[in-house]
Amino acid sequence: MNKQEIEKFRKEIPLLSEKIYLDNAAMGALHNTVVNRIQNFHIERQIKGSNFPAWWGVVEETRKFIANWINAKPEEITYLWNTTAGINVASQGLELTDGDEVIIPDKEFPANIYPWLALKEKGVKTKIVPFENNELTAEHIIAMVTERTKVISVSWVSATNGNKIDIQTLGRYCKENNIFFVVDAIQGFAMTELDLAKCYVDLLVSGFYKWAMGPDGVSFVYINEKSMDKLKMPWIGWASMENPFEYERVExxxxxxxxRYETGNMNFSAISGVNETLSLLQPMQKEIYHRVARLTQRLRKGIDAIPSLTLLSPTSNESGITLFSGRGIETFERNNFKVNFRSGIRVSPHFYNTEEEIDRFLNHL
Known part of the structure; x- marks a missing residue:
């Protein structure tokens, strides 16, 4: 991916003409083609009315896109409205009882906390694994397992400091020890390689509005076909049925x-936007991963070289999120840098950011 290709891509993102956008871990920038696809959906509906066969066709086409992206089967993919809903499929669907344990990492985004804490009334204990020197590994989590451990639920990439857990190692351990393995992948999907043929996961969930640069209000959940019957149904609808479009026959x-987790009509306009953004990014998949890693490495090395700052992200693994000590986010906004504050300054460049933007940010620091 050369400079000319990146510049051409950038020209279709109006946000980038206004500021240096380094906050993709909060919400990715929208490309013109994605916005146009969603707008065209609504314009067509406004003028022509319903077209359910075509809309459901896009739903199934996009399901295949998602499955292909993560090397899974389309039959293992369902749509929900956000990542928290996906975590609830596991927390409410598993038959957990008094004395059972769930293990989650420290510094988790609340989506992977509250659904498990809600099980306290059943006597289910939630154990939190602390970070060590800004890092949390699969081995740290495994060390907390007891004979009562029934679930391990992790953010693949930490929304706080970008710590990336080796889900291949952790998944293998869970499979061997009959522990249900849940992964919140929203901070890694479309930013770094995710191949579910190489690692065992029972349930994985992600939205599209961060690194995938898509719309919000829609998510996907991967449920391993071997794990599906371990989960009770938290809800039921007509679209959950084997023959959903036979409206006049109740069976x-x-x-x-x-x-089976899809209850009725979809967020068709959002799914059309997902279809567009995955079509846009898929040919560049590998290049995106490498470029995000290079930009992040450049950023972290620069921050580490500034004596007055302390890097709060692990140096032993790569993700797109970097956290460092600091306050006063207003100074960044006044100078047209869009970053975030999470127990420090959180910076998350995407592949469309340039080396010059990273250097300008470091010079500002």
Whole structure:
């Protein structure tokens, strides 16, 4: 991916003409083609009315896109409205009882905290694994396991400091020890490689509005076909059935696929936007991963070289999120840098950012 290709891509993102955008861990920038696709959906509906066969066709086409992206089967993919809903499929669907344990990391985004804490009334204990020197590994988590551990639920990439957990190692351990493994992948999906043929996960969830540069209000959940029957249904709808479009024939026959968690009509406009952004990014997948890693490495090395700052992200693994000590985020905004504050200054460049933007940010520091 050369400078000319990046510049061409950048020209289709109006936000980048206004500021140096380094906050993709909060929300990714929207490309013109994605916005146009969503707008065209609503314009067509406004003028022509419903077109359900075409809309459901896009739903299924996009399901295949998602499955292909993570090397899974389309039958293992279901749509929900956000990542928290996906975590709830596990927390409410598993038959956990008094004395069972759930292990989660420290510094988690609340999406992976509250659904598990809600099980306290059943006597389920939530154990939190602390970070050591800004890092948390699969081995740290495994060391906390007891015979009562039934679930391990982690953010693949920490929203706080970008710590990246080796889910291949952790998934293998969970499989060997009959522990249900849940992954919140929203801070890694479309930013770093995710191949579910190489690692065992029971349930994985992600939205699209961060690194995938898509719309909000829609997420996907991967449910391993071997794990599907371990989960009770937290809700039921007509779209959950094996034959959802036979409206006049009532037959309670639950879908054999992950589609059983889809209750009715979809957020069709948002899914059309997801279809567009995945189509846009998929040809550049590998290049995106390498470029985000290079920009992050440049950023972290620069921060580490400034004596007055302390890097709060691990140096032993790569993600797109960097955290360092500091306050006074207003100074960045006044100078047209968009960053975030999470127990420090959080910076998250995407592949469309340039080396010059990283250097300007470091010079500002």
């Amino acid at each position: 309670y026959l639950l879908s054999k696929s992950a589609r």
